[in-house]
Amino acid sequence: MLSIDSIKKGVVIDHILAGKAMQIYDHLNLEALDCSVAIIKNAKSEKRGKKDIIKIEDRIDLDLNILGYMDPNVTVNIIEDGVITSKLKLSLPDTLTNVIQCKNPRCITSVERHLSHKFLLSDRGQKIYRCAYCEQEHK
Amino acid sequence: MRHVIEPTDLSPPELNDLIKAAEEVRRRPEDYAGRCHGKILAALFYEPSTRTRLSFESAMLALGGGVIGFSSGDASSASKGESVADTIRTVSCYADICAIRHPKEGAALVASQFSTIPVINAGDGGHEHPTQTYTDLLTIHSIKHRMTDMTVGFCGDLKFGRTVHSLLKALTLYPRNRYLLVSPEELRIPDYIRGLLKERDCLFEEVTDLESAIERMDVLYMTRVQRERFFNEEDYVRLKDSYILDKRKLSAAKPDLTILHPLPRVNEIAPEVDSDPRAQYFQQARYGKFIRMALILKLLEEAGAC
Ligand SMILES: [Zn+2]
Numbered sequence: 001m002l003s004i005d006s007i008k009k010g011v012v013i014d015h016i017l018a019g020k021a022m023q024i025y026d027h028l029n030l031e032a033l034d035c036s037v038a039i040i041k042n043a044k045s046e047k048r049g050k051k052d053i054i055k056i057e058d059r060i061d062l063d064l065n066i067l068g069y070m071d072p073n074v075t076v077n078i079i080e081d082g083v084i085t086s087k088l089k090l091s092l093p094d095t096l097t098n099v100i101q102c103k104n105p106r107c108i109t110s111v112e113r114h115l116s117h118k119f120l121l122s123d124r125g126q127k128i129y130r131c132a133y134c135e136q137e138h139k
Numbered sequence: 140m141r142h143v144i145e146p147t148d149l150s151p152p153e154l155n156d157l158i159k160a161a162e163e164v165r166r167r168p169e170d171y172a173g174r175c176h177g178k179i180l181a182a183l184f185y186e187p188s189t190r191t192r193l194s195f196e197s198a199m200l201a202l203g204g205g206v207i208g209f210s211s212g213d214a215s216s217a218s219k220g221e222s223v224a225d226t227i228r229t230v231s232c233y234a235d236i237c238a239i240r241h242p243k244e245g246a247a248l249v250a251s252q253f254s255t256i257p258v259i260n261a262g263d264g265g266h267e268h269p270t271q272t273y274t275d276l277l278t279i280h281s282i283k284h285r286m287t288d289m290t291v292g293f294c295g296d297l298k299f300g301r302t303v304h305s306l307l308k309a310l311t312l313y314p315r316n317r318y319l320l321v322s323p324e325e326l327r328i329p330d331y332i333r334g335l336l337k338e339r340d341c342l343f344e345e346v347t348d349l350e351s352a353i354e355r356m357d358v359l360y361m362t363r364v365q366r367e368r369f370f371n372e373e374d375y376v377r378l379k380d381s382y383i384l385d386k387r388k389l390s391a392a393k394p395d396l397t398i399l400h401p402l403p404r405v406n407e408i409a410p411e412v413d414s415d416p417r418a419q420y421f422q423q424a425r426y427g428k429f430i431r432m433a434l435i436l437k438l439l440e441e442a443g444a445c
Contacts, residue, residue, distance in 0.1 A: 106264050108243040112222050115249060133245025134266060 010035075011062060012077045013054040018042055020071060021052035027066055027099060035059050048073075065093035094121050096129060100138050107134035141441050142251040142258040143434065145267040146305055151312050154276070161277050161426070161433040168201065174436055175204035175445055181234035182208030183226065183250075184261070185241040190402065191261050191270075194424065195238045198431035207234060212242070224253040231255040235444045236435055239263075257438035265301055270434065271401060272305040274427040279310075279358055281426060282397050282419060286313040290355050294321040295362035295382050295407060297328045302401040303362055304332055311339045318343035319352045323378045326368060349382060354391045359384070361400045361420075363407050385409040392417065399423060 016024060021039045030037050035058040045051035056062065060078050067074055068090035076088035096119040102109045109115045109131070119129040119138055129138045143149065149157060164171050180199040184192050187210055196206045223241065227250040230237060237254065239247050240261040247260035247267070262268040280286055291310065293303050297320055307328075310316060318336065320328055320343060327345055336343050346352050353359065364382050369375040384398070389412060400408060400420040412418050439445035 104244065106242075106244050108223070108241070108245040108249055108263075111243055112224075112249065114222065114224075131245070133248055134264075135244075 006082065007055055007057045007079055008082050009060065009080050010055060010057040011060055011064070012079060013064070013067065014051070014075045014077065015045065015047055016052035016054065016074050017048065017071055018050035018052055021054055024054060024067065024070060027070060028062065028064065030054070030056065033059060064088060065091070066096070066099065068092045069096060069099065092121055092124055092127060095119065095132075100129070102131040102134065102136060102138070104131065104134050104136040107131060107136065109133055140255065140257060141438055142254070143269050143438070144247050144251055144258070144260045146269040146272040146309055148269065154273070154309070157273065157430065157433050157437060158277050158280050160437065161429040162281060164432050165281070165429045171202055171432060171436070173203040175199065175202035175439060178204040178236070178439060178444060179234040180204055180206045180435065181230045181237040182206055182210075183230065183237060183239045184208065184210045185212040185239075185246070187211045188240050188262060190424070191240060194427045195261060195431055198428050198435060201428065202432055202435060223249045227254045227258070235442075236439055257442055259434065259438070268301065268305070270427070270431055271302055272309050273430045273434065274423060275302070275306045275360070275399065275401070276309055277430045278399060278419065278423045278426045279397065283357065286310070288315045289357040290317045290319060292319040292321060292352060292356035292359040293362070294349050294359060294384070295364050296326045296368055297322040297362075298326040299368060300362045303360065304329070306360065307332055308335065311336060311341050316341065319356060320345045321347070321349045321352050321382070323347060323364070323382070325370075325374070326364065347381070349384070350388050350391065353388055354393065356392065356396055358397045358399065359392070361398065361407055363405055383407055383409060384412055386411050386415075389415060389417070
């Protein structure tokens, strides 16, 4: 059996909307880590019926802000010495890079494909992001 | 490296200093004739804009510097598919400062991210054009000797007119001005500008009739009402005359009204108005040169090149 139940030190991203784990894995660029990462798909959840879970062993210094944009309902537990030491409160990140795409045909990103699609949070309350180049709101 | 991509890239105190510097240039141009001797401005115009390009070139030559560049996208390496980033990296080796005009929004910002020389946005699509806004501010200040306690009228297409939005954003930083916003119902200012006016506690009125509003104005900023902004031809024909400034409408205006227009004009100001001393729109081009001289000098000095 895979030893994924408990980790001594690391991060557990819980209550991920079922089916979204791989997307989160990609956006957090977890592939680049050399520590062990477990993805559990379609686990039973009282809150959401089904859920995905990601467990990252050994690392607790990851930038997880993007989760606040991708799925604000997830819970992030930081584990040290086998116990949950803190639950990360997710907030919307100030910038999003290559998470969403600018759809403005007049934007420079529409012709220069190598540019990263960068968005800046312009209204936290209303969750409005604007393209860093053309300032068009993402809808 | 300092760049000017949007009007707010200069803080309000910096902008005041820039206006002062430009007025000094206007008073004593001979003192500035050699200030940028040996320096080179790259004018990268990916789309033609003769007026803006000549203004930048004239400004640099008046400072004693030289100019290189291109004046349309098809003559440049862009037509061979080179990115803005690669072009600016190369140009950074040839020039000390760059003015870029590009049809796509955000192009100047991209250039600034890869540039090792100061970049001035000379217009990126319908997005920003900071030296236009600075020109408008300098013109108003030079003629009125103040930036406060004025009634400023804006007339025409207030919905899509970028120059109007940028100037309003800048002017509303100064206290005690009132705004008369004259436009057809369909072309009123967008919500975010209305929000800004309220947020900054500005007094403003949105009206549809120029003739009855003009008598209260100290400054009148005219813009074009474009045919294609209307749903149908009848509305356009019915409305366009109300937003054309002619001698008859002007007869009700104050004797010291200042009439401005970003140019080029089509038919929104009748030629008979041109000879009226209140018409200042052709003087604006002169101010545009002075503000660009002051800006080029400021950026080159900050970069340690002058
Ligand atoms: Zn964009």
